[in-house]
Amino acid sequence: MNEFKAQRFTLTRADLVRYAGASGDFNPIHWSERTAVAVGLPGVIAHGMLTLGLVGAAVDTWTGGAEVLEMGARFTAPVVVPDDEEGVEVTVAATKVTRENDTVTIAMEVRCGETKVLGMPKAVVRDGA
Template sequence: MSRRPAADVAVGDELPPLTVRLGRADLVRYAGASGDFNPIHWDEQAALAIGLPGVVAHGMLSMAQAARVLTDWAGDPGAVVEYSVRFTKPVVVPAAPDVAELVVAGRVTEVLDGGRVRVELTATSAGVKVLGQARAVLQLA
């Protein structure tokens, strides 16, 4: 895998958007991998009982999926040197066979010294912003 050359990047460059489809089976797999078996991620009644609109995706799963825009564009997962988000709304995942769609896009907001760039992401699901202040610094070649 080769990293994107820093010389080819300018402020305002758009990263190719990504749409991730998340179903409840994905949430179960993520729960097994992460050890987070909170019932709000698989049990409709548990989610509704605490005021959620339904079963919701794990925040860290949403954050990780959003990071794919960065790693796909940079060409190397090791290029991400800083990454942070604020969770603003949950990704509500309907019962099978339906899925939720997480739509992520990014834009270069600053070219830094040493081949680094700052990127801001937008992430929405069902037209609602689910990640706020989603920012990263990437080390390009």
Template structure:
């Protein structure tokens, strides 16, 4: 990673989430909550459709940062708040989530630490809040 400066922006990372992704993630995470696969159940509990797992959305946002950092080991801290679900329609197109990052501050020191603010949007709406990573930079 070259010199990092305050205000630097990176991305976007556009991810298409399909129902097939949800099935695979459910199997890997053992999260078989019916809101992630049963449309009838999702509607009964007030959701607009089956929704993506929050941790899957968080993982995609994390990959934006690790790709930018060039080394997952440089990510020292990472957290988000789940502010809005990602509805995933039952079609071939799925849902597109767009992730971007912006360096909001860079500390002095060795290594310098960059505070990265992550934006995640689906259908023009923010789906992750307070998405922040702290990354060791050279």
């Protein structure tokens, strides 16, 4: 649990459809451009919990599957997913790692392009080292 390289994830519209099926969240803002724009969004957006799930995937990679005791963030900006084959990239980077007793707290920054899409993302995991 010593290397915390930024993790990059690509999301496509196909990923949103798969996530909708797995989560049961079929809100049309996650697949219909017409609906998303009609409610004031810049386009189809990724599910917030899918974005937070990318944080979990990064933490899992960094820690080698350590037990997650706490994980959270505020949803501050949408991840707009274009209707193409390339999708959009979301980057999860560790900004501060603190070890205390038997836990490790990882503060992060989550961006889509230049935009921070999660506020105050952090995870607390059991330190297996």
